[in-house]
């Protein structure tokens with residue numbers, strides 16, 4: 503099974519921490535952009551006719567900022583051009599400042615069955631500091647519109663002036679209004695974003711403080727019935743994101759739109775980040791790929807291990823041997839020995855122990871250098 507990702511690069515305004523491909527001043531091009539995305543899907547369709555897709559993820563940017571009729575046509579285009587399973591997980595990202603009852607109704611009507619809502623924090627002052635366009639009240643209105651639906655909420659830690667109480671409140675609000683899944687991410691101050699100045703000024707929490715916030719958040723999430731299945735992702739039983747699980751299992755996926763990346767037949771490729779360039783390519787019936795890398799056999803092994811160790815399921819050693827014809831324990835013997843105390847090795851799996859998952863990067867780097 504494989505996934506489809508579609509990138510909608512429009513937002514109402516740029517958040518202070520954002521370095522994604524999103525263009526607040528180009529929202530007037532939404533209609534032309536979506537026409538190009540439908541065309542790109544039709545162009546890709548023949549080479550993927552033997553694939554079955556079981557997830558469609560509409561992300562951004564802010565997919566909910568454009569007219570809902572474009573989203574309806576997008577889902578129709580995906581179904582027309584690809585074998586999308588009847589029970590496919592179809593997710594759309596929502597910004598609470600851009601939703602309405604009629605939008606949600608149409609999303610549901612066309613088969614969207616999972617929603618990912620960007621709350622980030624329940625503190626209105628912190629939301630304003632981040633440059634988010636919505637308030638806590640708008641999130642609550644959005645969550646009420648999603649009552650009974652399968653929805654996820656994004657929460658951030660590592661924010662300037664953020665207290666443990668703020669984190670607790672964000673998690674409680676998400677849980678109280680029915681979220682079945684919560685993603686809790688640490689802010690990454692990217693060079694070139696306004697928030698990077700806060701970082702340079704020493705105004706953001708340091709790594710020890712963020713680690714404390716993370717541990718606090720994990721505990722709170724557990725108390726409210728959210729089990730961790732990946733370092734930043736937590737859910738109620740059976741509510742894992744199938745789309746993201748496919749990424750972490752090194753599954754195949756095809757991406758459409760500006761900056762979208764793909765992984766098909768051990769080749770990773772990425773579309774241009776430049777909106778004008780994207781238009782020019784697609785209108786002239788060319789793909790907009792700017793970067794294409796074939797993944798060597800050794801790199802495939804490294805990717806498999808790196809992605810699996812991020813999850814609580816860890817490495818399935820029998821699957822590793824089936825895929826790569828060599829026992830995992832032999833291939834990674836030095837790293838396994840070095841990190842024995844940090845690993846759970848049982849039931850045919852090698853996992854990083856819960857308490858060390860937040861610092862998995864150091865451990866994973868050593869596995870890759872084995």
Ligand code: SF4
Pocket residue numbers: 512513514515516517519520521522524562563564597
């Ligand atoms: S809503 Fe998301 S994509 Fe848009 S500017 Fe903010 S962080 Fe970036």
